[in-house]
Amino acid sequence: MVEIKVKRHEPALIVPENPTKNETLELSDIDDQQGVRVQGAVIMSFKRRSNSIKGEDDPAKVIKEALAKTLHYYYPFAGRVRETGHHRKLVVDCNGEGVLFIEADANVTLNDIQTQIIPPCPLLDDLLFDVPGSTGIIDCPLLLFQVTRLTCGGHILAIRFNHTMCDMLGFMQFLYAMVELSRGAHKPSVMPVWQREVLCARDPPKVTYTHHEYEKGGDKSHEVMNKDESNIIVPGGFLFGPEEIKAIRNHLPSHLQHSYSTFELLCACVWKCRVKALQPDPEDTVQVSMTVSVRENNIILLPSGYYGNSFVSPAITTKAKNLMMSENSLLYALKLVKQSRNRANEEYVRSMMDLMVMEGRPKYKDHLSWMATNLTRKGLEFVDFGWGKPVYSGVPRGTSLVSTFTRFKNGKGQDVIAVVLCLPNEVLLRFQNELGKFVGDFSPLISPTSKL
Missing domain, CATH: 3.30.559.10 (Chloramphenicol acetyltransferase-like domain)
Incomplete structure (x- = not known):
């Protein structure tokens, strides 16, 4: 088995391609529950493009440019989550600070490591570097991308996202917008909508079911x-x-x-x-x-x-x-x-x-x-x-x-x-x-x- 060695560039902050709104948006009461205050991650491996000339289409460059374009439409992702004092409510400070992007190169081919990408993915720490200070939910970048180029011309794309912002369905909507914009679209075919108020508690709130999935007060089992x-x-x-x-x-x-x-x-x-x-x-x-x-x-x-x-x-x-x-x-x-x-x-x-x-x-x-x-x-x-x-x-x-x-x-x-x-x-x-x-x-x- 070939020992992987990854050479990473310094993490960079990618900001929206064009200026965006500076505003504060509330997350929903599904978004900001305690159990969703975690990081989600996905990993994908790609072969070299069949008609590619080496160096002609750098995947890091393509994905980085698509990310900046997509953040123009999904500008809350370029902000930071904050917690307010009212019911521990989470909001997004849409300040355009940007998301983390890492460009890397590894000394292996896709064939060398393809079996180490599948779960439980022993190479995860190499392919998705844990940037110090980035893993928190509050006051941290909301996305982390790492593109790792391989010697065969293929590459690995690993992404971490703040789960309070979206579930996998919402994340895929963001990712498919990136795909469309990377391939020449002028705007995403599905435009993002915030409207988190549609999934917020009633006034007054009223619990009508037993929710076994959550701890009861004082339950430390x-x-x-x-x-x-x-x-x-x-x-x-x-x-x-x-x-x-x-x-x-x-x-x-x-x-x-x-x-x-x-x-x-x-x-x-x-x-x-x-x-x-x-x-x-x-x-x-x-x-x-x-x-x-x-x-x-x-x-x-x-x-x-x-x-x-x-x-x-x-x-x-x-x-x-x-x-x-x-x-x-x-x-x-x-x-x-x-x-x-x-x-x-x-x-x-x-x-x-x-x-x-x-x-x-x-x-x-x-x-x-x-x-x-x-x-x-x-x-x-x-x-x-x-x-x-x-x-x-x-x-x-x-x-x-x-x-x-x-x-x-x-x-x-x-x-x-x-x-x-x-x-x-x-x-x-x-x-x-x-x-x-x-x-x-x-x-x-x-x-x-x-x-x-």
């Missing part, structure tokens, strides 16, 4: 796991191709094998295996949350071009023993997964936003909780600045609470779903063993030596 195991938590990545998915479906009654989506099927399987791997007390309460897009499911009508966070994650609870018992089938977990998704409706969304204001923006409950986010149809795999579609595109790592599902095509042209997890090392190994009981010989890949 999540600290138990963190205290005992945080020092050994490691990232993991699993790939599910056609064989693995078919093997899991075969654990369902024949008449129900195609009654659930692939996402639902994998969520149920991963959740069941995760709970068994954690080995909780059988009487402990465990829960699953499926992220549901308000926008994609037309739960609340949002204006075209809205790019803020627009999702809820309704949690369904059960006793751990119900998932751990060998006689309890995969179907039991599937029914609960389905219930989580079906719980999302307009009143649930409004109740959640009201809860944020009334309870001081509580954290997500992470003790024996698991949240799944489906990014398989958000368009990451179709991003094309002119070098063709990515060889790989996805989320490099998960967290102890949240797993993301992304997809790409392997070397055989098959759709493969990548699932990221973050668990203590021994738990991760037990998880892999439990997963093997479902997929048999088609063991999903956890090692960065796996083949695309």
Whole structure:
């Protein structure tokens, strides 16, 4: 295996190409909840353009210029998030300070490292440099781009974004605007719309649902796991191709094998295996949350071009023993997964936003909780600045609470779903063993030596 050496230029601040408004904008009550005050990241690998002459079309130059043009339209991204004293409300100071951009070169080819880009992406620190002082949510740049050129003419594009500004759907709207402007468009085909007030709490607020996904006042149960195991938590990545998915479906009654989506099927399987791997007390309460897009499911009508966070994650609870018992089938977990998704409706969304204001923006409950986010149809795999579609595109790592599902095509042209997890090392190994009981010989890949 070739040892990667990355030579980075000094990080630069990219500002909007033309002057923009200087104003302060409020984020929504979905944007500024505590659980969304995190950084999101994506990574994409590209081959050399087939008709390219070396040095003719530098990807760093193309992407940097497209970024400056796009920030003219999405100028809040060039500002800084501030916190006000009222209900810890977040606002964006649209001051045009700019976003971070890193230009880099590596001593390897795409073929050398392609298996180290997929989750759990051991090269992430090389391909997305953590600029000192940039990782905060408040008073920090809202975007960080790194373009790493490879010796073969290909390159890696890694991006980090402040999640309070947008979810993955909103981020993809921004990224596709960059693609369009890089390829000669005069303006984005979908113009950005702020209007965050459409997803804010009612006046007066009124909580009408039980929201298991959030901590209750004084609930510190999540600290138990963190205290005992945080020092050994490691990232993991699993790939599910056609064989693995078919093997899991075969654990369902024949008449129900195609009654659930692939996402639902994998969520149920991963959740069941995760709970068994954690080995909780059988009487402990465990829960699953499926992220549901308000926008994609037309739960609340949002204006075209809205790019803020627009999702809820309704949690369904059960006793751990119900998932751990060998006689309890995969179907039991599937029914609960389905219930989580079906719980999302307009009143649930409004109740959640009201809860944020009334309870001081509580954290997500992470003790024996698991949240799944489906990014398989958000368009990451179709991003094309002119070098063709990515060889790989996805989320490099998960967290102890949240797993993301992304997809790409392997070397055989098959759709493969990548699932990221973050668990203590021994738990991760037990998880892999439990997963093997479902997929048999088609063991999903956890090692960065796996083949695309």
